[in-house]
Amino acid sequence: IIAVKRIKFKKEFDNNILFQLLSFTTNSVIIILTPQLGPIILEKVLSVQDVGYYSAAFKIPAILYQFPGIIATAFYPKLFSLGNENNVYEHRKMSSLELQLMTILGAILALPFILNAKYWIVTLLGEKYLPAVGALVILSYLVFTQAVKFPLADFLTTSNRQWQRTIVMLSGLIISILGYIYLGRYFGVSGGALAPVLADVIMIIGCLFFIPNGFKFLWTNTAMIIFNFIIAIVSYKLLFTQFHPLIGITIAELIFIGLIVLTNKESKNILNLVFLKFKKN
Template sequence: MNLLTIVKNSIYLFFSHVLVRFVSGIATILVARSLGIDEYGLLSLAISITIISGFFTELGLTHTLIREGTKAGSDIEELLAIYLGKRLFYGGLTLLVTCVLILTLYSPSHYQVLLWCVIPSILGSVLTGYGVAYFQVTQLMKFTALIRASTGLLTALSLLLCFYLKSDVFSYSLAYGFSILFGGVISTGLVLRKVRFKLKWSNKLSNGLISFSISGFVVMFFPQLGPIILEKTSSLTQVGNYSAAYRIPSILYQIPNVLALAFYPMLFKLSNANNNFEQVKLNIMQTKFMSCIGMMLCLPFAIYSEWWVNIVLGRQWVEAAFLLSVLSFIVLLQSISSPISDGLAAAGYHKKRSIFQVANCCLAVILFLLLSSRYGAVGAAFAAVIVELINLIGLVALRKIGIVIIYKSLGSLAPIFITMLLLGYYLKGISWLNPVLGVVILFSLFLILTFSLDKELKGKLVNVLKKQVEKKTKSVKIGDSI
């Protein structure tokens, strides 16, 4: 188990996911300020449909590619040819069905915005996925980082250009769609420098595909439920407020998600080698690291949501403040459930996981419909948190050692988080205390208590830092001798 490799891959992914998402987040905030609540709600709806459609071009193929590609003696080039052939087929079918659904379900006044956002995005997602999947299975994360970064920056820059030109909502949707497409072209170009372009049709990647498809669909679908259902049960104003509030937790989650992406191939590698003991140890470490980061990200936004909304979005978005306070807990819940889900998949529990997630998905639709129709965006926010909590409980229960993994991961972290949350609400009541100072106090105490009570977490971080310092020192000595 090479923790240093995971850390290096995490750093590459950090720059591609977190920093690019941060820039994209700034662009999105400016878009929200520029368009207003209703038009931003329409654009959010278009992006939600785009994300759902993009999933159907993939259907879990990346997971089966990683599973097969990490096996000893696997032919990566052949597997990639099969992967591309299936994705192109799924992409064409998805494009046709999505266009029919848009023309059937939505108002003609929305056709232009929705179609010109969705069509190029579907094509782009196929090409982007081709590159990301190849470099992920070969664990060349710097190229995965380059692909993510180029696509994200293209999207952000195109949105910023529209903001500068004071464009209408159609121009924003067009810019979003074609930036995804151009990112896909860059991704494909990087792959073709490593392997030959080849298409092949085979069932090699089909084993277990349905289970991975269901799991991937649920992960992708949950964040999009709010905008899609709110558009039917409430108004575009409610969609706009919910989408603006949800945007912040979705960006924040990319930080712990970097670790999930870095750990994922290693979990399968240990599982394929039948090294179950080390696989469980790695999964506990992953859960502990991700949970710790998720807790730190949740605290400031759950406590000081009004201040953040006022700073980031402006006073006209005041209704989004309470939504942000509720939705910030999603960052924490996903930071715990994601590594648990990865561990289940790597250990061969993906079928049981899929059955549970289908049931939870049905429950999610019912909860969103009931709560959003009665309480609007507030109801949708609570529905989102409840669904994530049920998802976490179910994933833990699916595995006999699930409780053990949770206990070893959160045994010391959970009491610290609850203490900091209560302290945060107390600090918020002190009128003279600036929110920035309050956050600094909470972070400092959280880290002090965590490293004092969790010796294993502290030890792992210290070991990684020591190895990195030793490596740098060794390279310097070699350079001096030359």
């Protein structure tokens, strides 16, 4: 009663709250629906056993690619503020920071499972799930592509291009469904694992078409990170496969982080911020 007396209720309704509500809702439904599609569709084209292997492999990246999404939400207030102010330069600068940070994080999270998926399958699930190793390797790249896709999609959302993002996401959903059907049918579990990765790549390209100078934006912020990511993978395959998996993976991760520090000043500053944050916590 006290609260009601102190709160002033307005009779008029602010219609701005409904601005692009349909596109936001559609986009949210797609995000929720997409991870559930794999087992549902693949059960129509694969055996129950193969669907089980896919589901087992998908559990690990499904958890990991949530972390970049959590990081992305920290950028929303500033990005929306800059977008509403139509501050194009600062919005693009902040989006660049988000893209670099999340690409680095995606690479760090994906590397252990790309480098030695067999070790993690046996350790976490047991040897009976060894047929899922190939699927886990492919799906681990999903962690990386998601980390790249999130900032690009956020760029659209926070710069009044939500409908464009929805179009891209719908296109990705359709490609994902077709990929599960046809790739799963012809290439089995590995084909099913390739479907969401392919859809993510298509969505990344789609976002770039709607971002001003999008391809230059992506190249400038991620080219060196991706190059260092590849070097870390190749280094492990050539030099560290004879080591214990945890030792070899740790060395490869350190190589990647070391290359980031050496080759990219902005990325070095980003890593320093991350380490300082963890140190405080």
